[in-house]
Amino acid sequence: xxxxxxxxxxxxxxxxxxxxxxxxxxxxxxxxxxxxxxxxxxxxxxxxxxxxxxxxxxxxxxxxxxxxxxxxxxxxxxxxxxxxxxxxxxxxxxxxxxxxxxxxxxxxxxxxxxxxxxxxxxxxxxxxxxxxxxxxxxxxxxxxxxxxxxxxxxxxxxxxxxxxxxxxxxxxxxxxxxxxxxxxxxxxxxxxxxxxxxxxxxxxxxxxxxxxxxxxxxxxxxxxxxxxxxxxxxxxxxxxxxxxxxxxxxxxxxxxxxxxxxxxxxxxxxxxxxxxxxxxxxxxxxxxxxxxxxxxxxxxxxxxxxxxxxxxxxxxxxxxxxxxxxxxxxxxxxxxxxxxxxxxxxxxxxxxxxxxxxxxxxxxxxxxxxxxxxxxxxxxxxxxx
Amino acid sequence: xxxxxxxxxxxxxxxxxxxxxxxxxxxxxxxxxxxxxxxxxxxxxxxxxxxxxxxxxxxxxxxxxxxxxxxxxxxxxxxxxxxxxxxxxxxxxxxxxxxxxxxxxxxxxxxxxxxxxxxxxxxxxxxxxxxxxxxxxxxxxxxxxxxxxxxxxxxxxxxxxxxxxxxxxxxxxxxxxxxxxxxxxxxxxxxxxxxxxxxxxxxxxxxxxxxxxxxxxxxxxxxxxxxxxxxxxxxxxxxxxxxxxxxxxxxxxxxxxxxxxxxxxxxxxxxxxxxxxxxxxxxxxxxxxxxxxxxxxxxxxxxxxxxxxxxxxxxxxxxxxxxxxxxxxxxxxxxxxxxxxxxxxxxxxxxxxxxxxxxxxxxxxxxxxxxxxxxxxxxxxxxxxx
Numbered sequence: 066x067x068x069x070x071x072x073x074x075x076x077x078x079x080x081x082x083x084x085x086x087x088x089x090x091x092x093x094x095x096x097x098x099x100x101x102x103x104x105x106x107x108x109x110x111x112x113x114x115x116x117x118x119x120x121x122x123x124x125x126x127x128x129x130x131x132x133x134x135x136x137x138x139x140x141x142x143x144x145x146x147x148x149x150x151x152x153x154x155x156x157x158x159x160x161x162x163x164x165x166x167x168x169x170x171x172x173x174x175x176x177x178x179x180x181x182x183x184x185x186x187x188x189x190x191x192x193x194x195x196x197x198x199x200x201x202x203x204x205x206x207x208x209x210x211x212x213x214x215x216x217x218x219x220x221x222x223x224x225x226x227x228x229x230x231x232x233x234x235x236x237x238x239x240x241x242x243x244x245x246x247x248x249x250x251x252x253x254x255x256x257x258x259x260x261x262x263x264x265x266x267x268x269x270x271x272x273x274x275x276x277x278x279x280x281x282x283x284x285x286x287x288x289x290x291x292x293x294x295x296x297x298x299x300x301x302x303x304x305x306x307x308x309x310x311x312x313x314x315x316x317x318x319x320x321x322x323x324x325x326x327x328x329x330x331x332x333x334x335x336x337x338x339x340x341x342x343x344x345x346x347x348x349x350x351x352x353x354x355x356x357x358x359x360x361x362x363x364x365x366x367x368x369x370x371x372x373x374x375x376x377x378x379x380x381x382x383x384x385x386x387x388x389x390x391x392x393x394x395x396x397x398x399x400x401x402x403x404x405x406x407x408x409x410x411x412x413x414x415x416x417x418x419x420x421x422x423x424x425x426x427x428x429x430x431x432x433x434x435x436x437x438x439x440x441x442x443x444x445x446x447x448x449x450x
Numbered sequence: 451x452x453x454x455x456x457x458x459x460x461x462x463x464x465x466x467x468x469x470x471x472x473x474x475x476x477x478x479x480x481x482x483x484x485x486x487x488x489x490x491x492x493x494x495x496x497x498x499x500x501x502x503x504x505x506x507x508x509x510x511x512x513x514x515x516x517x518x519x520x521x522x523x524x525x526x527x528x529x530x531x532x533x534x535x536x537x538x539x540x541x542x543x544x545x546x547x548x549x550x551x552x553x554x555x556x557x558x559x560x561x562x563x564x565x566x567x568x569x570x571x572x573x574x575x576x577x578x579x580x581x582x583x584x585x586x587x588x589x590x591x592x593x594x595x596x597x598x599x600x601x602x603x604x605x606x607x608x609x610x611x612x613x614x615x616x617x618x619x620x621x622x623x624x625x626x627x628x629x630x631x632x633x634x635x636x637x638x639x640x641x642x643x644x645x646x647x648x649x650x651x652x653x654x655x656x657x658x659x660x661x662x663x664x665x666x667x668x669x670x671x672x673x674x675x676x677x678x679x680x681x682x683x684x685x686x687x688x689x690x691x692x693x694x695x696x697x698x699x700x701x702x703x704x705x706x707x708x709x710x711x712x713x714x715x716x717x718x719x720x721x722x723x724x725x726x727x728x729x730x731x732x733x734x735x736x737x738x739x740x741x742x743x744x745x746x747x748x749x750x751x752x753x754x755x756x757x758x759x760x761x762x763x764x765x766x767x768x769x770x771x772x773x774x775x776x777x778x779x780x781x782x783x784x785x786x787x788x789x790x791x792x793x794x795x796x797x798x799x800x801x802x803x804x805x806x807x808x809x810x811x812x813x814x815x816x817x818x819x820x821x822x823x824x825x826x827x828x829x830x831x832x833x834x835x836x
Contacts, residue, residue: 122514123507123534129579130506130536133824137693143710145689147542150507151514151532159531159546166552167454168545168687192513196569197475306501306525309518324527332555436517441530 069161070289070296071447072282073099074411079246079277079396082181088126088278092135092177095280103282103292105171107140114282116169117146120156120176122400124189127182139175152348153279153404154433154443158302160283170284177278178398186274186399193437198310206350206399207271209437211263213316214353218265220317220368223356225265227371229256231355232269232394234380239391241381241421246275246396256352270352275396279404281411295415295449300428301335302445303328311438322361322432325442329430330363333446338363342446343426344413345379345387346406348433350399358432359387362444381421389413389421403433403443414449453552456836458674458681460558460667461491462794467631467662467782470568476515477522480564483663483787484523487560491667492678498667499556501530502547504539505564505786509575523562523665536579537592537734537822538689539563540664540790544818544830545687547668557673563787564663572659572785579824581694593656595648598739602650605757609742610650612760614641617654617738617780619766624777626767626806631660631782641738655738655780662784664791682797685815685831688715694824707827708819709747715817715829716750724749725771729813730799732792734821735778745773748817748829767809775799775807789820793830800834 075098077083077091086094100106106113117139121131128134132148139146149156153176163169180186190206217223233253239245251269259268282292289296305328307321308314326338335341345364349355356370364385365373373379379387388394390409397405410429412418427449435441463486465471465479474482488495501523503516512518516525516532535542540563547561573591580589601609618638624630636654644654674681690711692704712724721727731748735741745765746756759765765773776795779788796816798804813834820828 124513127578128582129508129575129577130534130823132535133579133694134581136691136824137695141691142693143690143705143707146535146691147533147546147689148535149531150534151516155531159533159549162550162553162555165454165554166549168549168552189513192511193515193517195475195512195518304500304529304531305527306516306520306530308526309520321527325529328529436514440517440520 068286068298068300069164069283070286070298071411072284072289072292072296073102074281074408075099076244076279076408077277078244079275081246081274083179083276088177088179089135089138091278092138092175095278096138096173096175099280099282105282108144114140114171114173116163116172117141118156118160118163118172118174119146119148120153120400120404121148121178122150124192125178125180125183125400135175139173151435151441152433152443153401154407154431154445155304157281157404157407158443158445161299164283164285170288172283174281174283175278176401176404178400179276180274180398181276206437207263209311210351211266212311213438214265214351216317217353217357222368223371226253226257227375228270228352228356229253230375232256232352234374235388235392235394238381238389238421239395242391245391247273266351272350272393273396275398277398277401279401279408297411297414298448300446300448301329301333302443303332304441304443307440309440316438319357319361319439321440322358322442325444326362329444329446335446342428342430344389344423344429345385346390346409346429346431347388348393348402348406350393350402352394354439362432381423386423389418389423403431406431406433407445407447410447414447455552455554456671457548457551457668457684459684459797460669460674460677460679460681461487461493462797463487463490463665464629464791464794465663467629467660467784469631469658469660471566471661476566477519479566479661480519480522480562480663483665484562487665487667490679493667495524498524498558498560499529500550500559501525501528502543502559502561503530503532504534504543506534506536506539506575508578509572509785510566510569519564535823537785538789538820538826538828539786539822540788541793541820541828541830544666544790544793545689545828548684548687551668551670558667558669560665560667561790562665563790565784565786566661567659567784568661592736593647593651595651597743598650601739601743601753604753608757610642611638612757613655613738613742614638615760616741616765617641620774620778620780623767623775623807624781627777630777632658651737651739657736657779657783660782660784662782662787664787664794666790666794680801682800683833683836685833685836686715686719687828687830689828691826692824706747707825708744711827711829712748715831719831728815728817729811730775730796730809730816731773732776732796732818733773733778734789734792734819735774735780736821738780741773767807772809775804775809789828792818792820796832800832
């Protein structure tokens with residue numbers, strides 16, 4: 066496909082509770098930064114930002130039409146704005162589509178989520194359950210993940226300890242990421258010793274409650290080169306919905322991610338993902354998903370991800386670095402899980418990832434998930450050239 | 451701003467819109483619209499590459515409803531995205547589906563909008579859009595008499611009769627549309643004697659809460675030539691939002707988004723006089739007062755002239771400039787689908803397939819509008835030939 070490019074990115078520090086900032090203030094911090102970096106105005110002169118795409122959620126914001134409160138911040142006063150109400154990587158994909166369609170030229174993307182505002186994040190996931198069959202049994206995103214983890218461990222023989230090693234790795238990486246929430250390293254023993262929350266999920270297997278915002282500017286390949294020396298190109302993307310009812314799926318596998326990855330690789334011209342990608346960013350909200358998703362992406366044989374992670378091959382400096390950012394397990398809100406992955410790819414491909422830089426990274430993969438037990442996936446390939 | 455690839459509508463579908471649909475659950479209601487669109491397009495689900503889903507989460511209290519709705523919209527194992535913008539959602543997913551086709555990423559995309567309002571409290575849902583610190587205590591949902599007061603102040607009782615006449619005209623059109631929700635036989639006197647909500651807005655001026663779904667299928671030029679249904683072309687679309695604080699800069703009146711969107715759309719497409727160049731208009735009319743007021747902006751005419759048009763019957767189905775031959779939003783309002791229904795109905799008018807509510811003329815250009823959020827407008831221009 067012809068390419069769209071990201072020319073600027075900003076993210077807040079991810080924190081457990083941004084008690085002194087409203088969502089508007091979080092969004093303004095990142096929007097201001099990408100506008101200052103690029104020097105772009107909003108429809109003030111030709112070539113300025115012409116369209117806004119946002120990502121937020123009515124439930125997390127406890128607000129109908131959650132984008133209406135940030136319209137002025139993203140320049141949507143007397144201008145276009147459209148809200149993607151699912152994982153933020155879809156919003157980046159849609160921003161690219163707007164540019165490729167010719168209907169927009171420069172898109173400002175802003176995503177926000179303030180998980181700390183809800184008394185219980187589980188209650189929001191519970192509301193995704195249909196009122197007829199699932200609410201009666203109390204299914205929320207956490208219990209859906211617990212069921213999926215059991216199914217995955219049972220089928221593949223992967224262990225809770227291997228899942229814990231993914232947490233330990235992410236936390237090691239997060240220690241080098243100044244934007245991450247959980248920067249204190251934890252050991253496999255720490256994870257194994259943490260309390261069971263939803264068997265077999267333990268406290269440290271689960272991503273922390275997080276507040277934060279991310280902004281990007283997306284434009285055409287030609288414009289990108291004029292705005293920055295180091296555009297990051299979106300090479301291809303693919304998505305897929307799985308079955309809604311967990312009983313309709315083989316919960317131990319992730320057929321939707323397999324399909325989304327296949328679509329992405331085909332569009333990006335990737336024939337051998339194991340050898341063509343320099344770094345992988347996976348939106349695993351729960352530890353076992355680090356294993357399950359890596360396998361579904363075709364980056365390791367089915368059932369072998371645990372051993373690969375334990376071997377250190379997915380560490381920084383290993384042959385396939387995964388979640389150099391620290392991943393969702395080090396703190397990103399659910400809605401920005403995938404967008405934060407693309408944000409890390411952006412920094413890595415520009416050589417701006419500081420202490421956690423993967424040397425010579427030119428091609429990266431970002432993935433995002435939405436829904437109970439990751440019912441919907443999106444996969445995106447990004448490149449520095 | 452011009453789309454890189456031509457985009458055609460190759461099929462439209464709607465559920466039966468009703469006040470009570472306890473016979474179906476949400477995915478089943480979605481499937482009614484989707485299966486109707488597939489039947490209209492003579493396509494199969496396998497022909498659809500991507501689904502764009504939209505509705506209002508807090509109206510039914512279902513978080514991420516696109517997940518459950520995969521059981522009805524056919525998105526299982528397909529690509530898809532969920533996009534929402536309040537009342538404009540239906541119009542926004544139409545724009546998004548058109549953008550996704552124009553981008554070359556997909557050949558055929560289906561936009562699906564739905565609302566099952568009997569499963570929630572709509573006014574509570576709308577009230578929750580106001581700022582929790584500054585606005586929520588005084589927000590009254592979508593019920594406001596402000597526009598009517600301006601009309602009555604300027605033009606007196608004549609304006610009240612005109613708003614009632616518009617409502618009666620919508621009811622007559624809805625009687626000819628089997629899918630419409632409120633198919634009622636009313637007179638101007640009934641409208642003017644109906645319960646007062648906020649002077650001069652009365653119950654019968656106001657849109658209902660409906661249960662229903664709508665699906666529209668978009669495809670590229672190559673596929674449009676091969677698919678069985680007559681194509682209707684998406685010529686352009688414009689989205690104009692406004693910030694949430696209505697009165698920024700003091701009480702100075704600001705241009706309405708309807709006016710700004712219409713102006714932008716006409717300038718970009720060389721439309722000098724919409725009265726002559728647009729054949730039919732499917733407007734998102736939350737109330738008859740707003741229909742009359744916004745007609746001024748979309749027609750680029752003064753109030754007095756539009757008042758005369760109403761009195762002359764210009765906006766009736768057989769009139770010179772028909773508005774909402776479907777019966778409009780005052781007759782049918784499943785919110786997440788409402789603005790998409792405008793696009794679907796405009797497409798049917800161009801095809802000449804609107805049945806009993808087809809306007810009796812050759813429709814070459816049709817306008818569809820969406821309204822929502824904090825006074826936002828989406829305007830979509832459809833044509834028979836590009």
